[in-house]
Amino acid sequence: MSSMKQTWRILLVSLLLASLPAVQAQYVFSTNGDNTLTITGYSGPGGFVIIPATNISGMLVTSIGSEAFDNASVAFVMIPGSVTNIGDEAFWNCSSLTSVIVPGSVTSIGNEVFQDCPSLTSVYFGGNAPSVDGAEFAGDDPQNLTVYYLPGASGWDSRFAAIFTAVLSLPNPVILNSGPSFGVQNSTFGFVISWAANSSVVVEACTNLADSVWSPVSTNTLIGGWSYFSDPQWTNFPNRYYRLSSP
Numbered sequence: 001m002s003s004m005k006q007t008w009r010i011l012l013v014s015l016l017l018a019s020l021p022a023v024q025a026q027y028v029f030s031t032n033g034d035n036t037l038t039i040t041g042y043s044g045p046g047g048f049v050i051i052p053a054t055n056i057s058g059m060l061v062t063s064i065g066s067e068a069f070d071n072a073s074v075a076f077v078m079i080p081g082s083v084t085n086i087g088d089e090a091f092w093n094c095s096s097l098t099s100v101i102v103p104g105s106v107t108s109i110g111n112e113v114f115q116d117c118p119s120l121t122s123v124y125f126g127g128n129a130p131s132v133d134g135a136e137f138a139g140d141d142p143q144n145l146t147v148y149y150l151p152g153a154s155g156w157d158s159r160f161a162a163i164f165t166a167v168l169s170l171p172n173p174v175i176l177n178s179g180p181s182f183g184v185q186n187s188t189f190g191f192v193i194s195w196a197a198n199s200s201v202v203v204e205a206c207t208n209l210a211d212s213v214w215s216p217v218s219t220n221t222l223i224g225g226w227s228y229f230s231d232p233q234w235t236n237f238p239n240r241y242y243r244l245s246s247p
Contacts, residue, residue, distance in 0.1 A: 046073030115139035129155030137161030190230035
């Protein structure tokens with residue numbers, strides 16, 4: 001269970017990592033009618049891949065095109081929270097691919113997205129079940145593949161396009177103390193809270209742990225299993241400590 005918890009924490013942090021600068025030489029883009037982008041090709045070194053949410057001009061990446069990563073030597077892929085659609089056979093014949101993180105923003109997935117990916121064992125979804133264009137989400141012979149989803153997300157059943165599913169949950173809400181959005185951002189202190197999708201968590205604060213008086217600061221709804229908390233008042237106190245509780 002501990003390794004599954006860690007993987008799910010990585011999933012939630014991935015929605016923040018999507019804003020990291022992209023290495024544009026690795027990707028080929030096409031422009032959509034609404035001035036957003038589709039990734040149509042990848043030529044990077046593979047391994048651990050964080051797909052960019054924007055190009056260098058700031059245009060939003062909303063789709064991964066058909067066969068965009070075909071034959072790529074990727075091993076672990078994080079899809080950004082800007083993407084809403086994954087095309088047919090997008091990761092066809094990625095023989096080294098073991099795990100994929102799909103954010104809650106994705107609402108539709110093409111046919112045979114993971115065809116001929118024999119090493120793939122885990123696909124983690126951060127939201128409700130997307131629609132699938134075709135019956136073979138992972139090809140006609142997936143090996144040891146499980147689809148994981150958060151409790152509270154809708155549309156899931158015991159199988160997802162013929163692939164067995166499992167609920168992956170955290171026993172308690174947690175503060176993610178890593179990633180680019182932890183700490184001071186734009187003069188406010190903030191962090192990501194992760195737990196079950198659509199649950200509510202109260203952030204409490206105090207100024208002295210030895211003689212603690214905790215006061216509620218905000219109530220956060222964890223859409224998709226996570227929520228970003230920020231405290232613009234943190235500079236008004238010599239010390240400021242935070243904890244999570246139920247509403």
